[in-house]
Amino acid sequence: MPARGKCRDSLPYVQLLEHPIHKSASGRARGPGGGGIVDIVISRETLHRALQTVQGVVESRSSAMPILQNILLSAEGKKQVRLLATNLDIGLRGAFEAQVAKGGSVTLNARKLFDIVRELPDADIRLVEEDGQWVRMTCEKSSFRFPGLPPSDFPSIPETGDGEPQKVPSAVLGDMIRKTMFAISQDETRYTYNGVFMESEGEMLRIVATDGHRLALIERPNAGAEFKNGVIIHKKALGEIVKLFSEEEEDVDIFLQDNHVIFRSGAIELSARMIDGDFPKYRQVIPGDNNTRIIVDRDHLLRALRRVSLLSNEARMVKFVFTSGQLVLTTNGSDAGEAEETLASDYSGDELVIGFNARYCLDVLGILDEQNIRFELKDSLSPGIFKPEDAEGYTYVIMPMRV
Numbered sequence: 210m211p212a213r214g215k216c217r218d219s220l221p222y223v224q225l226l227e228h229p230i231h232k233s234a235s236g237r238a239r240g241p242g243g244g245g246i247v248d249i250v251i252s253r254e255t256l257h258r259a260l261q262t263v264q265g266v267v268e269s270r271s272s273a274m275p276i277l278q279n280i281l282l283s284a285e286g287k288k289q290v291r292l293l294a295t296n297l298d299i300g301l302r303g304a305f306e307a308q309v310a311k312g313g314s315v316t317l318n319a320r321k322l323f324d325i326v327r328e329l330p331d332a333d334i335r336l337v338e339e340d341g342q343w344v345r346m347t348c349e350k351s352s353f354r355f356p357g358l359p360p361s362d363f364p365s366i367p368e369t370g371d372g373e374p375q376k377v378p379s380a381v382l383g384d385m386i387r388k389t390m391f392a393i394s395q396d397e398t399r400y401t402y403n404g405v406f407m408e409s410e411g412e413m414l415r416i417v418a419t420d421g422h423r424l425a426l427i428e429r430p431n432a433g434a435e436f437k438n439g440v441i442i443h444k445k446a447l448g449e450i451v452k453l454f455s456e457e458e459e460d461v462d463i464f465l466q467d468n469h470v471i472f473r474s475g476a477i478e479l480s481a482r483m484i485d486g487d488f489p490k491y492r493q494v495i496p497g498d499n500n501t502r503i504i505v506d507r508d509h510l511l512r513a514l515r516r517v518s519l520l521s522n523e524a525r526m527v528k529f530v531f532t533s534g535q536l537v538l539t540t541n542g543s544d545a546g547e548a549e550e551t552l553a554s555d556y557s558g559d560e561l562v563i564g565f566n567a568r569y570c571l572d573v574l575g576i577l578d579e580q581n582i583r584f585e586l587k588d589s590l591s592p593g594i595f596k597p598e599d600a601e602g603y604t605y606v607i608m609p610m611r612v
Contacts, residue, residue, distance in 0.1 A: 246311050246313060246337075246338050247282070247284055247311060247312070247313040247314070247315050247336060247337065247338040247344070248309075248310040248311040248335075248336075248337045248338070249282075249284050249290055249307045249308065249309050249310065249311075249335070249336050250307060250308040250310070250333050250334070250335050250336075251290065251305070251306075251307040251308075251333070251334050251336070252331075252332075252333055252334070253326060253329050253330070253331050253332055253333070253334050253348060254331060255305050255306065255307075256305075256326050256334055257323075257326050257327055258305075259292050259303065259305050260280070260319060260322060260323040260326055261323065261327075262301070262303065262453065262477070263280055263292065263294035263301055263319055264319065264320070264323060265448065265449050265452065266294045266295065266296060266299050266300070266301045266449060266479075267279070267280065267294045267295075267296060267319040267320070268296045269320065274297075274364075275358065276316060276358050276362045276363055276364070277295065277296055277297065277364075278318055278319060278320065279316040279317055279318055279319060279357075279358055279363070280292055280293065280294045280316065280317060280319045280322070281293040281294075281314060281315075281316050281360060281363045282314065282315050282316070282317065282336070283312075283313075283314040283360075284307065284309045284311075284312040284313060284314070285309075285312050286309060286312070287308070287309050288306055288307065288308070288309065289304050289305070289306060289307065289309070290304065290305060290306075290307040290309065291303070291304045292304070292305065293363065293366055294319060295363075295364055295366055296445075297364060297482075298443060298445050298446070298481065298482050299445055299446050299449060299479065299480065299481050299482075300366035300367065300479070300480040300481075301366075301449070301477070301478070301479050301480075302366055302477075302478045303476050303477045303478065304476055305476070313338065314360035315336070315338050315342070315344050315357050315360065316357050316358045316359070316360055316362075316363055317344060317355050317357055318355065321355065322346075322355065325346070325353060329348045329349075329351060330348065330349055332348055332349050333348070334346060334347070334348045335347045335348070338357075339354070341356075342356065342357040342358065342359065343355065343356055343357065344357055366480055367466050367467065367469040367471060367480045368466070368471075369462075369464045369466065369471050369473065369478070370464065370466055372464060372465075372466075374462035374463055374464050374473070375434035375435060375436065375462070375463040375464075376434060376460040376461070376462060376463070377414065377431070377434050377460060377461050377463060378460055378461075379454045379455060379456070379457040379458065379459060379460065379461050379474055380455060380456075380457075381429055382450070382454060382455070382461050383450070383451045383454060383455020383456070384427075384455070385414075385416045385427050385429060386405065386416065386447050386450060386451050386455075387451055387455070387576060388425065388427050388576050388577070388603065389405050389416050389417065389418040389425040389426070389427055390405055390418055390444065390447045390448075390451075391418075391425070391572045391573075391576065392418040392419055392420055392423050392424060392425040392572070392605075393405065393418045393419075393420060393444045393447075394419070394420035394421065395420070396420070399420075399421070400484060400486060401441060401484055401486040401487060401488055401489065402419060402420055402421065402489070403443060403444055403484060404418075404441040404442045404443045404444050404447075404484045405417065405418045405441070405442050405444075405447060406418070406439055406440070406441050406488040406491070407436055407439060407440050407441075407442060408436050408437070408438070408439035408440075409431050409434055409435050409436045409437060410437075412430055412431060413428045413429065413430060413431055414428060414429055414430070414431035414434055414436070415427070415428040416428075417488070417491050419489060419491060419494075421489075422566070422569065422607070422608050423566075423569050423605070423606060423607045423608065424491055424494060424495070424604075424605070424606040425573070425603075425604075425605050426491070426495070426603070426604045426605075426606075427602060427603050427604075428602045429602060434463065436465075439488065440465065440470055440483050441483060441484035441486070441488055442470055442481055442483065442484070443481060443482060443483070443484055445481070446479070446481030449479060450472055450479065450481075453472075453474070453477050453479060454472060454474050454477075457474050457475065459474050459475060460474070461473065461474045462474065466480075468482060468483050468485065469481060469482055469483060470483055494592065494606060495594075495604060495606055496585075496587060496591060496592055496594060496606070498587060499585040499586055499587045499591070499592075499593070499594050500585075500587070501556075501558065501561065501584075501585070501586045501587065502583055502584065502585055503531060503536070503554050503555060503556045503583070503584040503586070504554065504555045504581050504582070504583055504584075504598055505536055505552060505553075505554045505581065505582055505584065506552070506553070506580065506581060506582075507574055507577060507579060507580060507581055507582040507597075508580070509552050509553075510536075510552060510574060510582060511571065511574040511575065513538055513550040513552055514527065514538060514567055514570055514571055514574070515571065516548065516550060517538045517539070517540055517548040517549070517550050517567075518540070518567035518568075518571070519545075519548070520540050520545045520546045520547060520548040521540045521548075521567050522540070524566070524610065525566050525567045525568050526540070526564045526565070526566060526567070526610045526612075527539070527540055527564065527565060527566075527567045527570070528540070528541075528562060528563075528564050528612050529562070529563050529564070529565060530560065530561075530562050531554065531556045531558075531560065531561040531562075531563075531584075531586075532556070532560050533556065533557055533558075534553065534554065534555075534556065534557070535551055535552065535553060535554055535556070536551070536552045536553075536554045536556070537549060537550070537551050537552075538550045538551075538552070561586060561588070561589070562589055562612055563586065563588075563589045563593060563609050563612070564589075564609055564610035564611065564612040565593065565607055565609060565610060566607070566610060569607050570595075570607065573595055573605045573607075574595075577597050577603075578597075579597035579598060579599050579600050580598070580599070581597070581598035581599065582595055582596070582597060582598065583595070583596045583597070583598045589609060589612065590609060591609065592606050592607065592608050592609065593606070593607050593609060594606055595607065
């Protein structure tokens with residue numbers, strides 16, 4: 210087997226280029242100068258990382274617009290190449306270092322290019338545009354040719370403009386989204402339920418998600434960010450936001466531009482179309498008189514509920530029976546059988562029985578980090594509240610099921 214090429218020093222991401230994508234009269238993006246014979250050299254590591262970043266943004270299935278399966282590569286100057294990807298709901302732009310012999314723009318199928326690049330040796334990759342919008346890629350002894358599409362057909366991506374951004378620490382934003390997005394509705398007909406609602410109030414930044422059966426709310430000190438009227442960010446963008454920004458040490462700059470919200474950190478900029486409509490009046494469904502408070506070990510409850518729910522009925526209902534000093538989880542009425550498991554709790558009142566959807570409970574128990582969970586209950590017919598015992602600012606409301 211021939212020896213693999215030696216790895217060159219990594220060519221890291223650099224700051225976003227100052228010059229926006231040029232637009233044609235039709236409003237579509239085009240490369241600098243409207244195209245050109247591109248000739249660039251990029252390290253395999255850098256190109257692989259860039260292509261990996263955009264896989265969640267490009268259209269993965271055949272659509273009426275084949276260009277959405279492509280990325281746009283634009284080379285300006287001698288040392289930088291820009292990369293753009295979009296599915297019309299989400300757009301991503303970034304820049305990375307390269308050796309540019311000839312500038313211009315090309316579009317290439319993102320998935321096919323990624324699949325090939327990840328199998329190449331750690332060596333320089335050369336991309337050269339040929340006649341008819343074909344692009345030849347070479348790496349050591351490997352050579353590939355790809356058909357491209359006209360760069361002028363690539364859709365435009367919203368830009369930040371000249372406004373001042375709102376700033377949120379990356380780790381805080383990622384944690385807030387992660388602890389709410391699981392409660393978003395999967396019913397596409399309930400459009401305003403298909404995202405998280407982000408707003409600010411006083412000194413707090415708040416994110417809320419609901420599907421009509423449960424609600425997750427988290428709030429943190431906002432450090433000056435203001436979203437007084439609130440925005441609904443579509444669920445398609447949330448996973449990408451967490452993936453791209455949650456581990457960064459810098460703040461995320463957030464811009465509201467027309468009907469888009471734009472997130473920027475370092476060399477990456479992600480735009481998401483906002484959901485147009487009114488978010489449900491979530492405050493009305495958060496009980497204010499659930500005075501029965503019960504503490505249970507979160508990990509013990511999570512493991513027990515996983516076991517018991519395996520024999521739950523089609524509705525996934527598990528009965529929570531609180532008696533003095535303990536919580537009993539039971540399932541019955543299922544053709545698969547019955548299950549029961551007992552856990553310790555600090556409850557000391559009369560027997561309280563309430564039914565919950567097991568999956569809704571497992572979702573919240575799985576994303577919390579604290580040792581203990583606090584139930585706040587009223588009776589068997591009223592919504593229940595789950596909160597981490599030793600952390601403020603998180604509320605999870607779940608509707609009960611008839612037992």
